[in-house]
Amino acid sequence: MPDSDALTIWPLSGIGEVQAGDDLVGTIVAAARGRLADGDILVVTSKIVSKAEGRYRPAADRDAAIAEETVRVVAENEAGTVRIVESRLGIVAAAAGVDASNTPDGLILLLPVDPDASARALASGIRSRTGAHVGVIVSDTLGRAWREGQTDCAIGAAGVVVMEDLRGGTDASGRPLAVTLPCVADELAAAGDLVKRKTSGMPVAVVRGRADLVGGLDLPGARSIVRPAERDLFSEGTREAYARGRADGSGG
């Protein structure tokens, strides 16, 4: 039924509980059951990458773990119950991505040490073991300003274009598309979440139909999606910026 330009996205079933030190390439290749093809893009939940990397901390040390991952506090609500921080990865998120769901009892999980490097290792390993020229995105669930809820975004990427640069391209009527820079890596991560489901225990999705986005392992990673704070109009929470201005204004 779908056209040849259709996208198909399916979850890999049969990936059990990932343990520290597991060969994630082998786990994913086995779960893919010989189905991977050139141009497929795998969306891998960062949680299983962190588990394979053994990024566990005792749940009792949660505050210390968040501090360990935090570069700076971006915003807090008045009650102090919500804290948005910039993590060492440059990602602005609540609790620096430290995660207590889907973890063994008494343990919490930090984000992978270097999600782009993890994605490169997965893409390289899967390419060499299957012969399929695939791209890999490592995804995490992020909140956002101005909109409720969360969407899955790319925190690591390898062998796949993260920004489809249409600047210099033209619209259907031939006029330039001035500032359009679709973050296809985040769109792929979001699409993958629609089949992975958070409660299903299926942490990997395969996206087939955008082979044009798959390329060399030297393509820019997801780190390039992060906007440097100095160029961000929302680098600091409204309350925090107001308080800083007020202190400066009163010479305090």
Added chain:
Amino acid sequence: MPDSDALTIWPLSGIGEVQAGDDLVGTIVAAARGRLADGDILVVTSKIVSKAEGRYRPAADRDAAIAEETVRVVAENEAGTVRIVESRLGIVAAAAGVDASNTPDGLILLLPVDPDASARALASGIRSRTGAHVGVIVSDTLGRAWREGQTDCAIGAAGVVVMEDLRGGTDASGRPLAVTLPCVADELAAAGDLVKRKTSGMPVAVVRGRADLVGGLDLPGARSIVRPAERDLFSEGTREAYARGRADGSGG
């Protein structure tokens, strides 16, 4: 090859230039060529909804058009070349969504008057003409804080769940998923963008495989995704909040 729990997304081809007053339901049903089934979700680019609604303004009146759509200025860069505003729809975006690409020469396009109402009219019309119990999302391309590039998001929705409330649900190990509220409407819009492509002239995508998200036309619309400014930690740009605090601090 994909599992039964796969998602398939395809663009509708053959939708020509949409004119003011066009019967968009008829246009979409014709382009779907009898393929729509219960549980399908259509992602419709807001641009063609605006065109059908005749939301044109002369390009020369762009500043007035943006002002007409703006409730308040949220942030500007120092050069004044970038202005992020809250539109009358509550959506925080550059230029209030006023669009000059893919528009007839000399004209610009405002967002639909009420994208949730437009989505309801489309869902209701498509359901009655095809008998297929479909959901409809009206999408627009939005920038975001902290991350470069844009992703497509839902600015209108009807007959489809916009937030998959997993709060109260449990993770794979049975522990509660505390704060997880995936904005599936935005994830569906993002997934649709991966097949629509901005330069292709294919403004509608069909998503098949998440029939569980399709429901009554009385489900909350995309307006419910908008976080009220009073509950938003980033309701005002950093520069603007700092300047306000500084003025208050100096008693100015």
